Amino acid sequence: MSTPPAIAGRGLTMRFGPATVLDGVDIAVARGEVVCVLGPSGSGKSTLLRCLSFLTPPSAGAVHVGGEQLGMETKSDGTTVPASAARLRHQRSRIGMVFQSFNLWPHLTALGNVTEGLVQVRGEARTDARTQGLEMLAAVGLADKADAYPARLSGGQQQRVAIARALAMKPEILLFDEPTSALDPELVGEVLAVMEALAERHTTMIVVTHEIAFAAEAADRIVFMDGGRIVEDAPADRFFTTPAEERSWRFLERTMGRYLGLSRPQRPDMSGMSRHDHEV
Numbered sequence: 353m354s355t356p357p358a359i360a361g362r363g364l365t366m367r368f369g370p371a372t373v374l375d376g377v378d379i380a381v382a383r384g385e386v387v388c389v390l391g392p393s394g395s396g397k398s399t400l401l402r403c404l405s406f407l408t409p410p411s412a413g414a415v416h417v418g419g420e421q422l423g424m425e426t427k428s429d430g431t432t433v434p435a436s437a438a439r440l441r442h443q444r445s446r447i448g449m450v451f452q453s454f455n456l457w458p459h460l461t462a463l464g465n466v467t468e469g470l471v472q473v474r475g476e477a478r479t480d481a482r483t484q485g486l487e488m489l490a491a492v493g494l495a496d497k498a499d500a501y502p503a504r505l506s507g508g509q510q511q512r513v514a515i516a517r518a519l520a521m522k523p524e525i526l527l528f529d530e531p532t533s534a535l536d537p538e539l540v541g542e543v544l545a546v547m548e549a550l551a552e553r554h555t556t557m558i559v560v561t562h563e564i565a566f567a568a569e570a571a572d573r574i575v576f577m578d579g580g581r582i583v584e585d586a587p588a589d590r591f592f593t594t595p596a597e598e599r600s601w602r603f604l605e606r607t608m609g610r611y612l613g614l615s616r617p618q619r620p621d622m623s624g625m626s627r628h629d630h631e632v
């Protein structure tokens with residue numbers, strides 16, 4: 353029997369009133385795979401992560417984690433029924449999330465933030481949680497900040513605590529939603545370095561990012577979204593050299609063309625078009 357994907361979304365659709373902001377998205381990520389999600393603002397990247405983690409259950413479609421459908425449970429007689437709240441909580445704890453806005457508890461130290469879930473959700477003893485928490489803080493380079501409160505930490509340090517907190521729960525998949533977007537430019541590198549180390553260890557990750565260099569370096573696969581759909585899903589090296597879709601080309605030209613001198617092998621002659629026609 354083949355191994356099921358670490359996480360898979362099928363037909364994921366999200367509607368807000370009359371607007372369909374996620375439109376039948378299929379995505380599957382294998383164990384140990386690093387997928388970066390790129391796309392313009394409003395294309396549905398955050399919505400995709402929120403649906404995959406059931407933070408906001410999708411309007412339609414299904415999510416499977418290691419073959420088990422989120423929000424459903426199979427009873428002893430083989431019938432499948434909606435999952436109890438406790439079962440769903442357990443299912444969701446298999447997925448770790450890191451957000452742009454860290455979301456640390458201000459009244460807890462760095463260590464307290466990392467161990468809180470272990471004690472409250474996993475029911476671990478405080479001494480065991482403390483040992484694991486210190487290990488996780490060391491893994492993100494913050495062993496010396498265990499007793500510091502978030503207000504005394506830089507944005508980069510706070511985000512690394514948030515990553516340590518997610519890692520402490522030993523999730524099967526980590527989802528990152530623009531983890532460096534709220535940081536001062538000089539603090540971005542220290543967070544990306546932690547994420548690169550995770551990628552090198554083949555942590556299963558889906559990363560929504562605008563950091564194209566990170567995506568090119570760390571991702572196995574790129575998922576490019578626009579208008580609530582996946583426009584292209586390709587190995588990273590192919591996506592960045594020869595994307596298949598015109599829309600991907602335009603995005604890459606706009607985001608990195610001016611730095612890398614990227615130009616298409618057969619660039620269409622747009623000289624006869626009005627300015628509006630070739631605007632991204």
Ligand SMILES: Nc1ncnc2c1ncn2[C@@H]1O[C@H](COP(=O)(O)OP(=O)(O)OP(=O)(O)O)[C@@H](O)[C@H]1O
Pocket residue numbers: 368373391392393394395396397398399400
């Ligand atoms: N709770 C909501 N109610 C109504 N519309 C929403 C809601 N959440 C998101 N949307 C809409 O869904 C679309 C996709 O939003 P989403 O946040 O997923 O985009 P994104 O790709 O993450 O963009 P960005 O790069 O700016 O973070 C947007 O048009 C947004 O306005």
Ligand SMILES: [Mg+2]
Pocket residue numbers: 397398399529
């Ligand atoms: Mg977003």
